[in-house]
Amino acid sequence: MAESFRKRTGWIFLVVMVGQVLLVSAQVQSRAGVPVIEAVSFGAFSRVQRATSSVVGGVRDVWTNYASLRGARDENQALKQQLAELEIRLQEQRALAARATRLQALLELKESTPLPTVAAEVIGGNPNATPGVREITIDRGTADGVQTSMAVISPGGVVGRVIGRPAAHAARVQLLIDRHAAAGAITERTRAGGIVVGAGGQPPLKMDLVSNLLDVKAGDLVVTSGVDGIYPKGYAIGWVETAERGRGLYLDIRVRPAVDFGSLEEVLVVLVPPRPALTDDEKAAGRSR
Numbered sequence: 001m002a003e004s005f006r007k008r009t010g011w012i013f014l015v016v017m018v019g020q021v022l023l024v025s026a027q028v029q030s031r032a033g034v035p036v037i038e039a040v041s042f043g044a045f046s047r048v049q050r051a052t053s054s055v056v057g058g059v060r061d062v063w064t065n066y067a068s069l070r071g072a073r074d075e076n077q078a079l080k081q082q083l084a085e086l087e088i089r090l091q092e093q094r095a096l097a098a099r100a101t102r103l104q105a106l107l108e109l110k111e112s113t114p115l116p117t118v119a120a121e122v123i124g125g126n127p128n129a130t131p132g133v134r135e136i137t138i139d140r141g142t143a144d145g146v147q148t149s150m151a152v153i154s155p156g157g158v159v160g161r162v163i164g165r166p167a168a169h170a171a172r173v174q175l176l177i178d179r180h181a182a183a184g185a186i187t188e189r190t191r192a193g194g195i196v197v198g199a200g201g202q203p204p205l206k207m208d209l210v211s212n213l214l215d216v217k218a219g220d221l222v223v224t225s226g227v228d229g230i231y232p233k234g235y236a237i238g239w240v241e242t243a244e245r246g247r248g249l250y251l252d253i254r255v256r257p258a259v260d261f262g263s264l265e266e267v268l269v270v271l272v273p274p275r276p277a278l279t280d281d282e283k284a285a286g287r288s289r
Contacts, residue, residue, distance in 0.1 A: 099265075105155035106266050113153075115232060116271040118144050120152075122264050123170070134175040134198070134261065140269055141166040149230055149274040154267045157236030157258035158183060158224060162269065171269075175261055176237070177204040184227035185237055187220045196222060196237050196255055203241050203256035210251045216243040222255050229275040 110117050120138035140146050146166050152159040152173050160175040174181050177198045185196040185207060194210035210216060220240040226233030236258040246252040 102155075102266055106268060109153070109155045110268055113232075113268070113270075117153075117268040118146070118271055120144075120146075120171075120267050120269055122267065133180070134178040135163070136160075136173050136175065136264060138171050138173055138267060138269070139169060141169045141171050143168045144269075145271045146171050146269050147273055150272065151231045151270040152267050153235055153270060154259055154264065156260065157238070158231055159259055159261075159264065159267050161230050173267070176259075177257060177261055182228070183231050183237060184225040185222050186225045187216055187240065188223050189217075189220050190215045192216050193225055193227075194250075194253070195228075199254075203238070203254050205238055205255040205257055207240070207253040207255050208250065210253055212245050212249060212251055214251070216240060216251055216253060218242060232270060232272070 106119060110119065118140055120140040122136050123139045124137040125135065138152070146162060148162055148165065150162045152161060158176055160173045160178070160181060162171050163174040164172045166172075175198075176183060176196070179198045179200060182195050182197045184193070186193045192210050192214040194207045196205050196207050198204060199206040207216075207222060218240050220243075222237045222240060224231040224233055224235045224237060238255040238257040238259075240253055241256045242252075242254045244252045
């Protein structure tokens with residue numbers, strides 16, 4: 001009981017003292033003429049306000065920076081997407097320009113060829129072919145006048161010949177670099193005659209049956225001779241890469257094709273049925289002319 005009374009008395013005394021201090025502070029003025037209690041309370045509240053303002057300002061700056069960063073990231077993503085779309089459009093335009101160039105060259109070849117021809121698009125190859133066998137498929141067939149063994153050419157030169165029985169709107173073409181393909185040929189410079197066949201390797205063509213006594217040099221242009229009855233005379237086959245004396249009677253001649261067989265997209269089919277190959281006398285007469 002006595003202890004409780006002492007505690008109550010202590011709290012009453014503390015309250016009275018605080019009250020007196022507040023009364024005195026309210027009456028006493030600072031040098032600036034402001035009551036001391038007002039100055040003290042203002043200073044305390046100003047510190048609280050300063051701390052609160054700093055916290056709010058920091059939060060606002062963090063949010064602003066986050067929003068700016070988020071906006072910059074979104075803008076960067078949008079710019080990347082626009083750049084990708086522009087690159088795709090540029091590639092499309094380049095492809096269209098390349099196709100227009102190829103078609104222009106094909107048209108010029110068609111106009112300069114005295115023989116009837118029909119343009120065809122390459123629609124497939126033969127990925128399951130055995131090594132050394134090279135074929136493509138074109139979108140022209142019997143409905144367009146295409147027949148077996150008709151010659152196929154391109155602005156670069158001789159491509160090959162139609163093989164098998166064509167469908168109404170498709171046909172298989174044996175490329176000249178096929179190991180079973182062959183074409184009568186002569187060198188344009190010296191008119192040395194022989195046969196160009198697919199040989200595999202690099203370069204993928206070779207010219208056989210050319211006598212060791214004939215003049216053939218690297219760089220000579222090899223063209224069709226027409227003696228095989230399939231390929232018209234005078235179309236480019238390729239260029240002699242090497243010409244060396246062979247072990248027997250004939251030169252060992254390697255020929256680099258004039259046609260890039262890996263990038264064929266459009267060709268011309270010569271609408272002239274094959275004829276029998278020329279006899280030796282006819283070959284000799286042709287060379288003399």
